[in-house]
Amino acid sequence: MPVKTDLIVPTDRGLWCEAGGFYIDPWxxxxxxxxxxxxxxxxxxxxxxxxxxxxxxxxxxxxxxGIGEAHTPAFGEPLRLGATTVSLHPAGHVLGSSQVRVVxxxxxxxxxxxxxxxxxxxxxxxxxxxxCDVLLTESTFGxxxxxxxxxxxxxxxxxxxxxxNADAGRTTVVxxxxxGKAQRVLAGLDASIGPIGLRGALHGPxxxxxxxxIVLPDWIHANxxxxxxLKGRGLIVCPxxxxxxxxxxxxxxxxxxxxAFVSGWMRVRGRRRWGSVDRGFVLSDHADxxxxxxxxxxxxAKRVGVTHGSSEALAxxxxxxxxxxxxxxxxxxxxxxxxxxxxxxxGGAA
Amino acid sequence: MRRFTRLFLELDAxxxxxxxxxxxxxxxxxxxxxxxxxxxxxxTGNRPKGAATTSVLRESVLEASGLPEWLLAECxxxxxxxxxxxxxxxxxxAGNADEPLHRTMGDRxxxxxxASEDDKRRIIRxxxxxxxxxxxxxxxxxxxxxxxxxxxKRLVTRALASVAxxxxxxxxxxxxxxIRPTAEAYAALMSPEQAADDAAxxxxxxxxxxxxxxxxxxxxxxxxxxxxxxxxxxAQLIRRAGxxxxxxxxxxxxxxxxxxxxxxxxxxLDGTVLDxxxxxxxxGRDGGPLGFAALQTRLNRKVAPTHQLDLFDETRAVLVxxxxxxxxxxxxxxxxxxxxxxALEEVITALGDETIRLSPLLGxxxxxxxxxxxxxxxxxxxxxxxxxxxxSVYGVGRTKPGDTPGWFKWKVxxxxxxxxxxxxxxxxxxxxxxxTDYTFAVWDRTGEDAALVTFAKAYSGLEQDEIxxxxxxxxxxxTAKRGPFRQVTPEQxxxxxxxxxxxxxxxxxxxxxxxxxxxxxxxxxxxxxxxTLDTLRALLxxxxx
Ligand SMILES: [Zn+2]
Numbered sequence: 072m073p074v075k076t077d078l079i080v081p082t083d084r085g086l087w088c089e090a091g092g093f094y095i096d097p098w099x100x101x102x103x104x105x106x107x108x109x110x111x112x113x114x115x116x117x118x119x120x121x122x123x124x125x126x127x128x129x130x131x132x133x134x135x136x137g138i139g140e141a142h143t144p145a146f147g148e149p150l151r152l153g154a155t156t157v158s159l160h161p162a163g164h165v166l167g168s169s170q171v172r173v174v175x176x177x178x179x180x181x182x183x184x185x186x187x188x189x190x191x192x193x194x195x196x197x198x199x200x201x202x203c204d205v206l207l208t209e210s211t212f213g214x215x216x217x218x219x220x221x222x223x224x225x226x227x228x229x230x231x232x233x234x235x236n237a238d239a240g241r242t243t244v245v246x247x248x249x250x251g252k253a254q255r256v257l258a259g260l261d262a263s264i265g266p267i268g269l270r271g272a273l274h275g276p277x278x279x280x281x282x283x284x285i286v287l288p289d290w291i292h293a294n295x296x297x298x299x300x301l302k303g304r305g306l307i308v309c310p311x312x313x314x315x316x317x318x319x320x321x322x323x324x325x326x327x328x329x330x331a332f333v334s335g336w337m338r339v340r341g342r343r344r345w346g347s348v349d350r351g352f353v354l355s356d357h358a359d360x361x362x363x364x365x366x367x368x369x370x371x372a373k374r375v376g377v378t379h380g381s382s383e384a385l386a387x388x389x390x391x392x393x394x395x396x397x398x399x400x401x402x403x404x405x406x407x408x409x410x411x412x413x414x415x416x417x418g419g420a421a
Numbered sequence: 422m423r424r425f426t427r428l429f430l431e432l433d434a435x436x437x438x439x440x441x442x443x444x445x446x447x448x449x450x451x452x453x454x455x456x457x458x459x460x461x462x463x464x465t466g467n468r469p470k471g472a473a474t475t476s477v478l479r480e481s482v483l484e485a486s487g488l489p490e491w492l493l494a495e496c497x498x499x500x501x502x503x504x505x506x507x508x509x510x511x512x513x514x515a516g517n518a519d520e521p522l523h524r525t526m527g528d529r530x531x532x533x534x535x536a537s538e539d540d541k542r543r544i545i546r547x548x549x550x551x552x553x554x555x556x557x558x559x560x561x562x563x564x565x566x567x568x569x570x571x572x573x574k575r576l577v578t579r580a581l582a583s584v585a586x587x588x589x590x591x592x593x594x595x596x597x598x599x600i601r602p603t604a605e606a607y608a609a610l611m612s613p614e615q616a617a618d619d620a621a622x623x624x625x626x627x628x629x630x631x632x633x634x635x636x637x638x639x640x641x642x643x644x645x646x647x648x649x650x651x652x653x654x655x656a657q658l659i660r661r662a663g664x665x666x667x668x669x670x671x672x673x674x675x676x677x678x679x680x681x682x683x684x685x686x687x688x689x690l691d692g693t694v695l696d697x698x699x700x701x702x703x704x705g706r707d708g709g710p711l712g713f714a715a716l717q718t719r720l721n722r723k724v725a726p727t728h729q730l731d732l733f734d735e736t737r738a739v740l741v742x743x744x745x746x747x748x749x750x751x752x753x754x755x756x757x758x759x760x761x762x763x764a765l766e767e768v769i770t771a772l773g774d775e776t777i778r779l780s781p782l783l784g785x786x787x788x789x790x791x792x793x794x795x796x797x798x799x800x801x802x803x804x805x806x807x808x809x810x811x812x813s814v815y816g817v818g819r820t821k822p823g824d825t826p827g828w829f830k831w832k833v834x835x836x837x838x839x840x841x842x843x844x845x846x847x848x849x850x851x852x853x854x855x856x857t858d859y860t861f862a863v864w865d866r867t868g869e870d871a872a873l874v875t876f877a878k879a880y881s882g883l884e885q886d887e888i889x890x891x892x893x894x895x896x897x898x899x900t901a902k903r904g905p906f907r908q909v910t911p912e913q914x915x916x917x918x919x920x921x922x923x924x925x926x927x928x929x930x931x932x933x934x935x936x937x938x939x940x941x942x943x944x945x946x947x948x949x950x951x952x953t954l955d956t957l958r959a960l961l962x963x964x965x966x
Contacts, residue, residue, distance in 0.1 A: 215488055216496045216509040315865075315872050338509065339500050340433065340558075341900040341910070349434065384495045391489065 078155075078173060078181050079207065081400050086183060086207070090175050091155035093122070095183050105157065107185025108168035109134060109250060109276075122150065124159055126167025126196075126283050130250060133275040146196065162187035163198030164356050165251030166280055172201050179204030182370060186211070186379070188355065189362040190222055194254045194285050206372035207400060211357040212335050213377065213385035219335070219359045226259035229352050232331070237265050237304040240326030244319060246311040246348070247333045250276045251356050253308050256333055257287045260306065268293030268301045268322070270309035298322055314348070335359070367393060376400045422552070423519040424451055425460055426559045432570050437871065438949040441572055445580035456522040458607035461600060463563070464570055464577050470534075475503065475565055477541045482507045485549065501899050504561035508554055518551045526602070530563050571912060573947050575671060585611040591618040594666065594674055621666040621674075623657040624694065624746050624754065625817045629807060629828035636808065636831060637788045644811055646758065647783040647791055648743055649803035650830050652713050653700035654720070658682065658740055658777070660689040661750075667699075667740075671945050675699070678720055679738045685776035692750030693768060696815075697742035697780065704736065710802040711736065713941045718886070720944075742769060743780040743807075746815060754815035758827070761815070798833050805832035836922060836934070836960050838863060839943055839951045842913040843873055845895050846905045848880065856895045856907065857888055859939070861917060863930070864953040873911055874954060876930035877919070882939030891942070914943040914951050922961055932957050 079088045085097035093103040100117035107113050107123075109130035114123075116137030121128065125143040132138050144150050146169070150157045154176050159169035164186040171183045182203040189198050229245075236243045247253045253273045260267060267290040269277060274292070281287055291297050293307045301307060303324025313319055314330060322328065335355025336342040342351065358366060367375055367389060377386040378400035386397040431444035445464075452460055483490060488510065500506040529548045533541050548560055562568045574596075582592035591614055600606050632639075639645060655670040665686040667676035676683040679699060689695075701711040701719065719738070745765035746754055753761050762782075769779045783806070785791040795806045813827025840861035848857035858880050862873035883891065894913065901908040918940045925933035931954075 214496050214499055215486070215492065216500060216506060218509075218513075220513075340505055341501050381495070381499075384492060388489070388492060 078175050078178065078205070079183065081402075086400075088153075088155065088173055091152040091157060091173060093152055093157075095171055096185065103152075105171050106131070107162065107171060107183070108165055110165070110186070111135075113185060122152075122157070122159075124167040124169050126279070127169065128167075129279050129283070130165075130167055130276055133279050134250065160199050160201045161196035163190075163192060163195055164188055166195045166254070166283060166285065168195060170199075170201055172203065179374075181205045181207065182372070183207040184209055184366070186357055187366070188358050189366065190219060192222075192255055192356075194258050194280060194287075195251075200366055200369035203370050203372050205374045205376065206367060206370050207376040207378060208363060208366065208385075209357065210363060210377045210380035210382050210385040212355060212359055213363055213381035215360045217335060217338055217355075217359045218361055219338075219353060219355060222259075222354065225352055225354050229256075229259065229331070229333075230261040230264060232329075232350060233260075233306050234264050236326075236329050240303040240324045242301060242303055242322045242324040242328045243306040244314075244322070244328060244330040245306060245308050245333055246314055246330065247308055249273050249310045252333060252354070253277065253310075254280045254285065254287065255354070255356065256308060257290065258285070260288055262288035265304040265306060266291060266297075266300050268297060268305055268307040270307065270313055272310055273308060293322065295321065364389075364393065367395065374398070378402050422522050422525045422556050422559070424448065425456070425463075425522045426556045428460070429559050429570060430555060432572055438576065438947060441949075442576055442580055445572070445577060446583055449580055449584040452522070454604040454607045454611075458600070458602045458604055459522045459526050461577070461581070461607065461610075462602040463568060464572060465574055465596070465600075466569075467600070467602070470566060474541075477538060478503075478507060478545065478561060478565065481542055481545050482510055485512065485546070486510045504565055505558050507561055508558035511549060511554075511557060513554070514550055514552070517553050520551065523602075525560070526563075529560065533564055573945075575673065576947070581610070585613075587614045587618070588622070590622055590668070593668075594618065594621040596674075620662040620664050621659060623659060623666070623668040624752075624815075626655060626657070626670050626696070627754075627816045627828065628819045629830040630819065630826040632808065632829040632831040635788075636791065639808065639829070642785070642787050642791065646762070646809045646811055647785065647794070648780045648807045648809070649783070649798065649801060650805045650807045650832065651698040651700055651710060651741055651780070652802065652804045653698040653710065653741070654716060656697060656699045656740065657746070658686055658689075658695040658697065658742075659747075660686050660693045661691055663691065669699075669945075673945075675720070681738050681776055682740050685740075685772070685774045688772050688774055689768070689777075690749065692747060694745070694747035695740065695742045695765070695768075695777070696744035696746055697740045697777075700739055700741055701736055702739045712802075712884075715884075717942060717944065737776065739775070740777045741780045742777060744815060757812045757814065758809050759811040795831055795833065805830060807831070836920070837916055837918045837940060838956060838960070839914050839946060840877065840917050841873055841911045841948045841951045842891075842909060842915060843875060843911050844906060844908050846907065855888060855892045857892075859915075861915065861937075862911070863951060863957060865930075871949075874930045876928065876932060876954075876957065877917060877934050877937040879915075879917060879937045879939050883942065887942055912948050914946040914948055916940040916943055922957070924961060930954060930957065932961055 078090060079086050084094060084099045084101055086095040093105050094101045095105045096107055096113040097104050098115055100115060102119040104118040105122045106127060109127050114131050116135045121141040123141060123143060128141040128143050144159060146159055146161055148158060156174040158172045160172060162168040162170045162185050168185060170185060173181045180203045182201045186209050187198055233243045245256055247256050249272050254277055267288060269290050270293050293301060298321050301322050303326060307322055329349045331350040331352055332348045333352045333354050335353060335357060337351030338353045363385060374396045375389055376398050379402055382399045386399050389395050390397045428444055428448040432441055435441060448460060449457055483493060496510060497503055497506045529544055532544055549557060552560055578593045578596060579589050582589040595610055600610060657668045659666040665676060665683045666674060667679060667682060669675050701715050703709055703711055742765060745761050745768060748764055766779060783794055785794055798805045808829040808831055810827045840863050842859055843862045844860040845856040846858045847853050848855060860875055861877045862875045865872050865874040895907060895909050898910040899907045900910055917937050919934040919937040921935040923933055924931060
């Protein structure tokens with residue numbers, strides 16, 4: 072159970088730290104917001120002041136208006152907020168994503184992970200476990216059925232599939248969330264196979280990645296002008312919402328079009344069939360089961376709050392098997408409805 | 422095992438009939454006979470029974486993964502398929518052996534039958550050590566039972582025929598009964614056509630067009646013969662060379678399911694082919710055809726009843742014949758309908774067996790009187806009327822555009838659509854514990870861009886045993902749950918009837934249908950062959966006209 076006297080408590084606006092006078096990832100405008108990363112279910116416009124990593128702030132500005140004054144400390148740099156000391160630490164989820172460490176003048180140190188993953192990813196700062204007494208961890212994939220394989224093998228499969236499509240005159244379409252997954256996919260593509268096109272919605276965040284020095288292959292705008300070049304041999308990256316639209320059919324090659332969805336949810340067969348995509352590639356920006364358990368161990372936390380996903384199951388397992396005290400932290404996003412990973416799959420059928 | 426697993430994944434990944442067919446053909450081309458015979462057995466539902474109990478598998482995965490039992494249950498709920506859940510939970514093995522399917526079936530599946538619990542555990546552990554994750558999933562399905570590949574037997578038949586280089590209907594006839602999973606039986610199945618194959622071969626069925634608009638538009642009523650449009654199984658009864666074959670319109674041999682019809686057919690002369698409708702007919706004074714659901718139950722039964730169990734139940738299967746396609750070995754299809762009809766009446770009268778009876782011609786003074794007869798069709802257990810031009814020949818399939826159709830169907834329920842079940846929720850009151858409120862969709866576009874779009878909800882129309890069967894299916898084929906609402910694998914097809922339709926912006930499909938109800942469960946139709954949004958749009962156009 073969360074306790075009222077806790078340093079950080081869930082409220083109807085988000086996680087609130089009274090001693091520091093700030094919210095973490097609030098979902099309504101507040102005076103002072105510490106933002107872990109630029110995904111829409113974590114970053115809200117209209118707050119008085121923001122504290123976030125420089126890359127997170129840049130990504131927020133590229134995606135939404137109403138982002139006012141922002142203070143952008145370096146990772147690890149201590150910041151005095153009220154009666155607390157706050158620092159950001161890389162979360163490995165997307166570019167700029169941060170965990171938030173909060174040290175009060177007296178009492179246990181807290182770490183809020185935000186979304187995170189532990190696998191290496193050349194498009195963002197690598198995850199660092201942060202020692203603490205109380206850990207608030209996400210649990211999007213908090214069931215042992217979710218275990219990620221070797222990332223490089225996933226990209227080998229993806230590139231081989233693209234190549235076979237191109238050989239047969241088929242256009243390849245990869246559905247990936249606009250911020251984070253799209254750029255990670257881009258970085259893993261073998262650009263010698265054919266041209267790469269990006270849907271307009273991806274240009275903003277991709278530009279921020281490139282300005283931040285992330286190396287990505289050349290890409291072109293997936294539009295009517297470039298359609299002849301992309302047709303039948305190119306690979307188009309677009310958000311799941313573009314699946315099955317008239318827009319995507321403009322790129323159909325002689326041999327047709329093949330669509331893949333790239334997400335941790337693709338680990339389960341039923342999810343692959345869900346949106347009638349041709350292929351599902353298992354690649355997630357969230358920690359898998361082993362990553363979640365391992366992170367709890369490495370932080371040394373004795374109390375663990377679980378949020379965002381399979382909270383009850385992970386909390387119960389940690390209490391039974393890892394001997395830590397656990398509690399479930401409610402969020403506005405219920406159950407598996409984490410839109411960031413496109414839980415509904417392409418097409419978003421009801 | 423690896424090749425068969427690939428086939429499983431390919432069939433699982435697509436709803437397109439063309440792609441499924443290509444995957445099947447490639448499999449039967451690649452697999453050596455000693456494996457292909459097992460692949461065929463598994464594809465057609467002849468799987469070995471009693472291999473392993475689910476509890477042994479459960480215990481073994483808990484032991485191998487070290488996870489608590491409640492967490493296995495949580496995972497099962499999230500995945501929806503226990504075989505897959507267990508495959509996902511197992512520690513990654515080094516196993517990557519490519520073992521021939523017949524070896525797997527012998528050493529790891531059949532070996533489980535009658536084995537002790539300890540031996541079962543050992544055999545399963547050994548299999549886990551040998552197989553990669555995808556093979557493990559298929560293996561679990563093989564030993565647990567309930568193994569289904571989501572492919573119709575008709576498609577398997579087509580694939581085998583194409584690989585063997587013989588006609589699909591010849592292959593279908595060879596596939597009647599149980600094929601033993603041996604290389605020899607498989608080789609015989611795939612052998613070139615022989616003279617004996619010809620005897621059972623049916624003609625392509627001639628299909629009717631729906632009557633759009635007014636019957637009076639067809640011209641002089643005297644040019645047309647009218648019959649009831651029966652709600653049964655369209656079938657061709659063939660008697661040649663002392664043998665009988667009964668084919669459904671889906672080109673499935675069904676004689677073994679209707680032995681009473683096959684027995685009656687023995688009285689026909691060699692070289693006779695009848696076209697008609699198989700119906701279950703209730704005897705007695707208030708006799709008449711039973712609904713399609715009753716027939717479906719008979720079709721789904723593995724073994725047909727060989728004798729009447731209840732002396733007072735005079736229900737029996739009959740063939741209501743309405744055309745004669747071959748007489749004394751001569752193809753009559755180019756003869757005009759009225760001549761074929763006259764010959765048919767002679768054949769049926771000469772046979773003198775009620776099991777094979779004539780579909781009566783309905784007399785009427787003109788279109789107006791005929792319309793009144795048509796309106797009473799439901800009371801007679803029929804769906805409407807068939808109108809056949811007296812000079813029409815028996816064509817192939819549907820009449821080509823531009824040609825004058827020879828046959829029209831004039832249905833009471835003018836609007837019907839084959840739709841795919843996509844979701845369900847429990848009913849209320851007495852049916853609160855059953856999933857009885859169904860959501861249906863049709864295809865938006867076909868081919869590789871195909872997607873399902875919801876267009877109707879329906880609550881009624883199924884028989885109680887069908888409701889229960891469907892309820893069980895829904896529970897074990899749920900892909901997502903939201904409150905009481907379950908999304909299911911889009912696999913089951915239903916014929917929906919409705920009284921009218923109109924354009925609607927509130928509906929995702931753009932079309933609202935009035936009083937939809939379920940007419941029948943089309944277990945004979947794969948989801949890929951359900952109707953499209955274009956079908957609905959065409960109905961809307963016709964409705965407006
Ligand atoms: Zn996120």
